[in-house]
Amino acid sequence: AQSVSQHNHHVILSEAASLELGCNYSYGGTVNLFWYVQYPGQHLQLLLKYFSGDPLVKGIKGFEAEFIKSKFSFNLRKPSVQWSDTAEYFCAVRPDSNYQLIWGAGTKLIIKP
Amino acid sequence: DGGITQSPKYLFRKEGQNVTLSCEQNLNHDAMYWYRQDPGQGLRLIYYSQIVNDFQKGDIAEGYSVSREKKESFPLTVTSAQKNPTAFYLCASSIRTKDEQFFGPGTRLTVL
Numbered sequence: 001a002q003s004v005s006q007h008n009h010h011v012i013l014s015e016a017a018s019l020e021l022g023c024n025y026s027y028g029g030t031v032n033l034f035w036y037v038q039y040p041g042q043h044l045q046l047l048l049k050y051f052s053g054d055p056l057v058k059g060i061k062g063f064e065a066e067f068i069k070s071k072f073s074f075n076l077r078k079p080s081v082q083w084s085d086t087a088e089y090f091c092a093v094r095p096d097s098n099y100q101l102i103w104g105a106g107t108k109l110i111i112k113p
Numbered sequence: 114d115g116g117i118t119q120s121p122k123y124l125f126r127k128e129g130q131n132v133t134l135s136c137e138q139n140l141n142h143d144a145m146y147w148y149r150q151d152p153g154q155g156l157r158l159i160y161y162s163q164i165v166n167d168f169q170k171g172d173i174a175e176g177y178s179v180s181r182e183k184k185e186s187f188p189l190t191v192t193s194a195q196k197n198p199t200a201f202y203l204c205a206s207s208i209r210t211k212d213e214q215f216f217g218p219g220t221r222l223t224v225l
Contacts, residue, residue: 009153032211043117044203044216090155099163099210100171103155 002027006104014112021076021107023091030096033074039087083113117217124222134189134220136204145187146205199224
């Protein structure tokens, strides 16, 4: 079955630290890739997406993600986190074979001021 | 102000009762979705609708029902057949099914 794996359920970092959240998926064909973020008390919102083209994708608030097809990965990065980045981050994948998004379990990120 | 509204924010029901969760969007999106979110798990798709008067089962449709009589509305009924209904329910919409999804604020349902 198709699945999405987010390696860390909880991550705690200090402000100004660099961030990398892992996301791997199990599907051999073409995919669309997404990172969504849920800030405390707010709606889930799109952080960035990859459909085709440059595998390094830039999103809002200084986030970026790199699609590495050979590794089936789409890791999220930010060079220097802020306290306001405290949130839950979800990776989602859409295989080209269907309309459904397959979601990872999420990573709760806590930034210590 | 465009967006997706879900009501109510919190809902309590007694075991054995059906309950309907509301989802309305004014984004003029064709596609709408219902997800269930449980702690430590990703979102799981209950139902989705690509267009008015059409909807498809997702991975966990058992014990749920939907309707799509209007483009802007996609209500979800949690029936008494749903074995474990206590959860956080999210509604989403997109222009078409392969586009970015926009989410509502969610409804937290607790069965007493």
